[in-house]
Amino acid sequence: MRDRKSWNVPASTFAKNTFNPIRNIIENMQIVPHPDKPMIALSIGDPTVFGNLKPAPEIVEAVVEATRRGSCNGYVSSAGTEAARAAVAKYCSVEDKLELQAKDVVLCSGCSCALDMCITALCSPGQNLLVPRPGFPIYTTLAVGLGVQTKDYNLLPERSWEIDLEMLEASIDDQTAAIVVNNPSNPCGSVYSKEHLIAILEVAARNKVPIIADEIYDHFVFEGQEYHPIASLTEEVPVLSCGGLTKRFLVPGWRMGWITICDRGNVLDQEVRNGLQSLSQRIIGSNTLVQGALPTILANTPQSFFTDTLAQIQANAELSYSILREVPGMNPIMPQGAMYMMVGVDMTMFPGLKNDLELVERLISEESVFCLPGKCFDCPNYMRIVLTVPEPQLREACNRIIAFCSRHHASAHVNGLAHANGHVNGCEAESFKNVEKAMVVEVKSGSE
Numbered sequence: 001m002r003d004r005k006s007w008n009v010p011a012s013t014f015a016k017n018t019f020n021p022i023r024n025i026i027e028n029m030q031i032v033p034h035p036d037k038p039m040i041a042l043s044i045g046d047p048t049v050f051g052n053l054k055p056a057p058e059i060v061e062a063v064v065e066a067t068r069r070g071s072c073n074g075y076v077s078s079a080g081t082e083a084a085r086a087a088v089a090k091y092c093s094v095e096d097k098l099e100l101q102a103k104d105v106v107l108c109s110g111c112s113c114a115l116d117m118c119i120t121a122l123c124s125p126g127q128n129l130l131v132p133r134p135g136f137p138i139y140t141t142l143a144v145g146l147g148v149q150t151k152d153y154n155l156l157p158e159r160s161w162e163i164d165l166e167m168l169e170a171s172i173d174d175q176t177a178a179i180v181v182n183n184p185s186n187p188c189g190s191v192y193s194k195e196h197l198i199a200i201l202e203v204a205a206r207n208k209v210p211i212i213a214d215e216i217y218d219h220f221v222f223e224g225q226e227y228h229p230i231a232s233l234t235e236e237v238p239v240l241s242c243g244g245l246t247k248r249f250l251v252p253g254w255r256m257g258w259i260t261i262c263d264r265g266n267v268l269d270q271e272v273r274n275g276l277q278s279l280s281q282r283i284i285g286s287n288t289l290v291q292g293a294l295p296t297i298l299a300n301t302p303q304s305f306f307t308d309t310l311a312q313i314q315a316n317a318e319l320s321y322s323i324l325r326e327v328p329g330m331n332p333i334m335p336q337g338a339m340y341m342m343v344g345v346d347m348t349m350f351p352g353l354k355n356d357l358e359l360v361e362r363l364i365s366e367e368s369v370f371c372l373p374g375k376c377f378d379c380p381n382y383m384r385i386v387l388t389v390p391e392p393q394l395r396e397a398c399n400r401i402i403a404f405c406s407r408h409h410a411s412a413h414v415n416g417l418a419h420a421n422g423h424v425n426g427c428e429a430e431s432f433k434n435v436e437k438a439m440v441v442e443v444k445s446g447s448e
C-alpha cells in the first residue's frame with residue numbers, strides 16, 4: 001500500500017511542457033481599451049466572429065440533412081467513414097499529379113489535430129522539427145510537449161516571405177524528423193510559386209526529410225495567384241498534408257480536418273501509415289455529423305461562394321495596404337492570400353515606445369484597436385492584422401492607427417506634440433497631415 005499522508009497531485013510532465021506562446025503573451029499584455037472607443041479586434045483569426053462572412057447555405061444544409069438522416073450518430077472507424085475519406089481524397093487529388101484514395105486520408109478534429117497527429121507520428125523525443133519564422137505557434141506547442149525541439153527557419157519579408165532556403169538546409173541535422181511548410185501562410189498571407197515549392201522539395205529530397213504541409217488555407221488565394229498543393233509537385237518526397245473545412249468553408253467550430261498521406265515512393269508505408277492509424281484511435285475519430293455531410297459539402301459548395309469570400313478579403317487587403325503604406329513608420333507587406341497581413345513597424349520612428357509589444361498595448365489603450373504583436377510569431381518589429389473584419393471597421397481601424405502613429409512618431413516628439421490623452425492632436429508633421437486628409441476623403445466615400 002502507498003504511504004501518502006497528504007494530497008499531492010502534480011500535472012504530468014507532458015501537460016507542464018505544453019504551452020501556447022500566443023496565449024502566454026496575450027495573458028501578460030495590458031489589454032485595456034479606450035473607454036470612449038468601441039474595440040476593433042484585428043487580432044482574431046476566426047472569420048466568423050464579425051458576422052460578415054458566413055458559410056454557404058449548401059454547407060449548412062448538408063449538415064442539417066446528415067442530422068435528419070439519422071445514420072450519422074454512432075461511432076465510425078477512427079480514421080473516418082469510407083465515404084467521407086473518399087470525398088476528401090477526391091477533393092485533394094490533382095489530375096495526373098496527385099492521385100489519392102480513401103486509404104490515404106485520416107479525418108481529424110480540425111487541422112490542429114491533424115498537425116498533432118503528424119508531428120506525433122513522425123517525431124520522437126530528442127529529435128527536431130523545422131518550422132517557419134514568422135509562423136503559426138501551434139507547431140512549437142505540439143512539438144515541445146512531446147520533447148521534440150523546434151528549429152526556426154526564416155521567411156524573408158523582402159521576398160514576399162519566401163523561405164530562406166540556405167538557412168532551411170543548414171538547419172537540417174541527423175535528428176531532423178520533418179520540415180513544416182505552411183502555404184498559404186498564417187501570419188504572412190504569402191502564397192508560394194510553383195518554382196519556390198519545387199526548390200523547397202529539392203532541399204527535402206537532398207536531405208531525405210519528409211514534409212508536413214500545413215495547407216489549411218488551400219485555394220485561399222487572391223485573384224491572379226495560383227495555389228499548388230506541395231505534394232502535387234514531387235514524386236519523391238513523402239508529404240503529410242494537413243487541411244480541413246475550417247477556413248475555406250468558414251466553419252472553424254465544426255472541427256473537421258484531415259491528413260492526406262501523399263507518398264508516391266511508398267516511404268511511409270513501412271511504419272508511418274500504421275502509426276497514424278494507431279494515433280487516430282486515441283480520439284476515436286472526428287464528428288460524425290460533419291463526416292456525413294462532407295461528400296456533399298466538398299462536391300456541391302458553389303464556386304461563387306469561394307470567389308465572393310476571397311473578393312471581400314482581397315479588397316480589405318488592398319484597402320489596408322494602400323492606407324498603411326503611407327503612414328510613416330509602418331511598412332505593410334501585401335499578402336497574396338489567406339486572411340492576414342503583416343505590418344512592419346520601424347520602432348526607431350517611435351522613440352517613446354519600447355517595442356512592438358508596447359506599441360500594440362498603447363494602440364489598444366489609446367485607440368481600442370487590437371493587433372497581434374510580432375512577438376506572438378517570434379518576429380519582432382511587426383504586427384499582424386486580420387482581414388476578415390467588415391470593411392467600415394477596417395477603415396476606422398486604419399484611421400485610428402494613423403492618429404496613433406501621428407502622436408507617437410519621432411516628428412511629433414521633436415515638435416513637442418506628443419499627447420498622452422489618446423485623442424487626435426494637431427500634429428504638424430506634413431506626412432501625417434497628408435495621410436489624414438486622404439483618409440477623411442476615403443472614409444467619406446466609403447460610407448456613401
Ligand SMILES: Cc1ncc(COP(=O)(O)O)c(C=O)c1O
Nearest residue numbers: 045110111112136186216244246
Ligand atoms: C496555419 C494554421 N494552421 C492550422 C490552424 C488550425 O486550424 P483548425 O482550427 O482547423 O484546427 C490554423 C488556425 O488558425 C492556422 O492558421
